[in-house]
Amino acid sequence: MSTATLTAPEDRGQTPVTSPKRKKPGRVRTVAWHAVILAFIAVLLYPIAWLLGASFKPANEVITSLALLPESPTWQNFVDAVAGIGGTSFGTFLYNSLFIAGGSVIGNVVSCVLAAYAFARLRFKLSKLMFGFMLMTLMLPHHVVLIPQYIIFQNMGMVDTFWPLILPKFLATEAFFVFLMIQFMRGLPRELDEAATIDGCGPLRLFYYIILPLARPALITTAIFTFIWTWNDFFSQLIYLSSPSNYTLPLALRLFIDQTSVSAYGPMFAMSVLTLVPIALFFFAFQRYLVQGLATSGLKG
Amino acid sequence: MVAQQVNEVASPQPGRTGSGRARKGSKSKEQTGIAYLFLSPWIAGAVLLTIGPMVASLYLSFTDYNLFTAPEWVGLDNYIRLFTQDDRFMSSVGVTFQYVFLSAPLKLAAALGVALLLNRPRKGQGFYRSAFYAPSLLGASVGIALVWRSLFTDDGAVDSLLSSVGINTGGWINQPDYAMYVIVILAVWQFGAPMVIFLAGLKQIPQDLYDAAAVDGASTWKTFTSVTLPMLSPVIFFNLVMEIIQSFQSFTGAFVVSNGQGGPADSTLFYTLYLYQRGFQDFQMGYASAMAWLLLLTIALFTGLVFKTSGRWVFYAGEDK
Numbered sequence: 306m307s308t309a310t311l312t313a314p315e316d317r318g319q320t321p322v323t324s325p326k327r328k329k330p331g332r333v334r335t336v337a338w339h340a341v342i343l344a345f346i347a348v349l350l351y352p353i354a355w356l357l358g359a360s361f362k363p364a365n366e367v368i369t370s371l372a373l374l375p376e377s378p379t380w381q382n383f384v385d386a387v388a389g390i391g392g393t394s395f396g397t398f399l400y401n402s403l404f405i406a407g408g409s410v411i412g413n414v415v416s417c418v419l420a421a422y423a424f425a426r427l428r429f430k431l432s433k434l435m436f437g438f439m440l441m442t443l444m445l446p447h448h449v450v451l452i453p454q455y456i457i458f459q460n461m462g463m464v465d466t467f468w469p470l471i472l473p474k475f476l477a478t479e480a481f482f483v484f485l486m487i488q489f490m491r492g493l494p495r496e497l498d499e500a501a502t503i504d505g506c507g508p509l510r511l512f513y514y515i516i517l518p519l520a521r522p523a524l525i526t527t528a529i530f531t532f533i534w535t536w537n538d539f540f541s542q543l544i545y546l547s548s549p550s551n552y553t554l555p556l557a558l559r560l561f562i563d564q565t566s567v568s569a570y571g572p573m574f575a576m577s578v579l580t581l582v583p584i585a586l587f588f589f590a591f592q593r594y595l596v597q598g599l600a601t602s603g604l605k606g
Numbered sequence: 607m608v609a610q611q612v613n614e615v616a617s618p619q620p621g622r623t624g625s626g627r628a629r630k631g632s633k634s635k636e637q638t639g640i641a642y643l644f645l646s647p648w649i650a651g652a653v654l655l656t657i658g659p660m661v662a663s664l665y666l667s668f669t670d671y672n673l674f675t676a677p678e679w680v681g682l683d684n685y686i687r688l689f690t691q692d693d694r695f696m697s698s699v700g701v702t703f704q705y706v707f708l709s710a711p712l713k714l715a716a717a718l719g720v721a722l723l724l725n726r727p728r729k730g731q732g733f734y735r736s737a738f739y740a741p742s743l744l745g746a747s748v749g750i751a752l753v754w755r756s757l758f759t760d761d762g763a764v765d766s767l768l769s770s771v772g773i774n775t776g777g778w779i780n781q782p783d784y785a786m787y788v789i790v791i792l793a794v795w796q797f798g799a800p801m802v803i804f805l806a807g808l809k810q811i812p813q814d815l816y817d818a819a820a821v822d823g824a825s826t827w828k829t830f831t832s833v834t835l836p837m838l839s840p841v842i843f844f845n846l847v848m849e850i851i852q853s854f855q856s857f858t859g860a861f862v863v864s865n866g867q868g869g870p871a872d873s874t875l876f877y878t879l880y881l882y883q884r885g886f887q888d889f890q891m892g893y894a895s896a897m898a899w900l901l902l903l904t905i906a907l908f909t910g911l912v913f914k915t916s917g918r919w920v921f922y923a924g925e926d927k
Contacts, residue, residue: 335728338723338728339728339729339730341723342723342724342734345720346734346737346738349737349738349741349795350737350740350741352750352753352754352757352795353740353741353744353750353753355753355757355763356749356750356753359753359756367756370763370766371763371766371767415647416647416648416651419644419645419647419648420644420645420647420648422644423640423641423642423644423645424645427637427638427640427641427644428634428637428638428641429637429638429641429642430638432641435645435649435652438652439648439652442652442656444851444905444906444909445656445660445902446851446854446855446898446901446902446905447855448855448878448881448897448898448901448902449659449660449663449898449899449901449902450655450656450659450660450663451659451663451885451898452659452663452666452885452891452894452895452898453658453659453660453662453663453666454655454659455886456662456673456891457654457655457659459673473651473655475647476647476648476650476651476654476655477647477648477651478651478652478655478656483648507636507640508636508637508640509640512640512644533743534746536747537746537747537748537858539747539748539857539858539861539862540857540858540878540882543861543882544882544886554748555747555748555749558748558749558752559748559862562752562755562862562865570756573752574752574753574756576749577747577748577749577750577752577753578749580747580748580749581744581747581749581750584743584744584747585744588736588740588743592736592739595739595743596735596736596739596802
């Protein structure tokens, strides 16, 4: 190991515990540090703040102005956005998005936790083979199975319905969450299983009464990420949904893009804001889980 | 990290094999039964939505298929056409490579830099982490891609800012030389996800090593290159692999910024965008399938390369070989 040269001297026990590295940094440095970080955050969050401001700007102010605050704020953009587009109301888009995201959350959590329990805690013949395959699908680009999947759903008459977007989630096709839960369950002490088995618990009861409650953090992480990813997922929705009454919010936003006239910008930004609200709410409510779940599992945003 | 986890999981659980009791008798039968019951959704998905479609897609890649008439076998035609007659394909490959090679290193560098800044416990740490992480969640949405499109448009906010300091670019999204950078910036902006993973990795590094480095009088830079970087290498490796896999498949940003066209002058014609155009706008399903398989091979090749070279630069604690 390359760090071997830096290993501590043998008499480490006698060296004082407070090494110079751990000294409290000076006040000036601390202030400077906070200033740098805050400046960085300001730049980083500027586009979001700009979007918020733009959603309240009248049409003539929207595009060119760098200013965050509108000179003459207006609600009109939100009124127009909620009125909908192409004869379909905002409520319909919202309902569609919520329905698909909600269905996906249920599907993913249920199917993935079942599969994960089998992989993590049960012994069966083909477990190695299946596990290897599951790991492989982690890296498989979606595009490889995309076209045949589309053909399958088309033959079943399911294109332009929500089925192609929700059904796969009930079949644990998102290997990442299976993997996440397996990793989590493997961290639970085996002694639990043994104790429960001695007490006469079968694998079913062990799952329901012991593993499932303990795995709650992993389930919550899965639920949150599934919701956000499905909510943001543009590609699948673009492919499978064609009639505006089935459109989700991302697709509805795309309809707005086609109206490139300047007057449509305000409502478009208002709608963008409304689309981001659920993600922001989830973020604020669960940020602890999000950051932890990410850190412990290597999950990506 | 990945390799370590894979090894760990793939090997049979040692604690269990010891107790031979569990193996025989009705208990293991019950376990097998329940295992298959619990796995049945996953198995159905694997067969119907993964293995079956993979075989079908490989087959379709050798056919001419438009979704309405039966596929017609054309052998290697699609692949040959891709490489010899399709200029747009070649430029989509170039565009995608450019994107991957720009965005992945920049994003990881930003993630590592900020992680190092945030590593020492200070007031407001939780808030800072969340603030840096927020773009990773929002950035994948069409709403934010629209913001980018508007900020970088001709006469847009960025353009007017640059003009005010005397630089006239005339908008970025409408110029082939600049359009790509709009999408790269959008990607790098979302460095929060790898950053959190870096932070977790930094926490794992034993303080002893830093103490020892301090005792040896190592400079900050020396400590960084001799302690932090090697100890963090498994995490760097993990993030790099994830980033490569993801950025090759990037779609939404390019689609929204270029209004689904991949323009101007195909300068943002990402691979997946071109695949979408061929498959779902022109209904050349066989052709698009061939593209999908080339994407799989490319990703496998690059991930393989990273894995292969990883022996040289990834260090696992407690691995003395």
